[in-house]
Amino acid sequence: MKNLNNYVAIYQEQLEKGDILIAYNALVKFVMSLRTEFIKTLSDHYSFTGILHGYMDFTYFYYSNDFLKSKKLKLGIVLNHLEMRFEVWLLGNTIPIQKKYWELLKNSKWNKEKTEMPKYAILETTIAENPDFNNLDQLTEQLATQMVQASEEIVDYLKTLNQVPRYETGKRSANT
Template sequence: MKDFNDYVNAYKKQLQIGDIQEAYAGLVKYVTKLGTTLSKNLSKSYSFGSLFQGYMDYTYFYYSNKFLKDRKLKMGLVLNHPKMQFEVWLLGQTIPIQERYWEYFKNTKWNKNRTTKPQYSILETILIENPDFSDLDRLTKQIENHLIQVTSEIIEDIKRSKLK
């Protein structure tokens, strides 16, 4: 079994290569620009929050609208680093709100094959499974289109739930 020093040495080797720093900085820069673009393009539908870089696990920002805020809910656009995919998460402001909405959403298509509530959210769904970072403009458009569609579907499900 490795000890902490072994991990630090492996980390140091990877840092000396330099690829991780370049990739991470590029990903954070892209998600920052993505948030700015979505904020500009979708400002009539949603308000967008600041970027959270995470710890090489998730880079994300929140977005919401009046309907979601009235229910103490918000959405997150998440770059899941270990899986290298973009996801949309539905989040509640407090644990009781998360639990109440989890009870409804655990039996919907959004949590299919899931037996326990996600650690940080009510639901997590894949937006772009294998993003192609070679054409960032095209990727941004894909994310925007999928985000609009998925968020609308989730909001419709919230409306059907009649939860407040």
């Protein structure tokens, strides 16, 4: 097994070639522009957070609506760098909420092939398997359509669940 100095040398060598740096910066800029476009066109349906960077594995931002917020849930649009695809993730605001919803959704169409909860999300669904980064306008349009469709499908499914807990954010009344 190589030691960390060996990995750092390989990393530095690849950065000096420049291709990884150019590609990574372009991908992050695209996700930033995607978020900006979604704020312009979809802010009547969702509120959006800032861009978050993973460890060169994911670039993403969260979005939510009143229904999701009332359930302590949020969605994320994720550029999965390792698979080079775009995904929508359903996430809980805390680990206990995430685990509770995993139990409710583990047999859903999104999770039926999984034997355990995904590492970071309650569910993950791919919205662009092989994105064409040579046509960013078309890709933005495709992602907007697929993101809205996947999000609405997830939210509609959540609304059909009778066991979906409602988390109170205020103080309990004397009667509860």
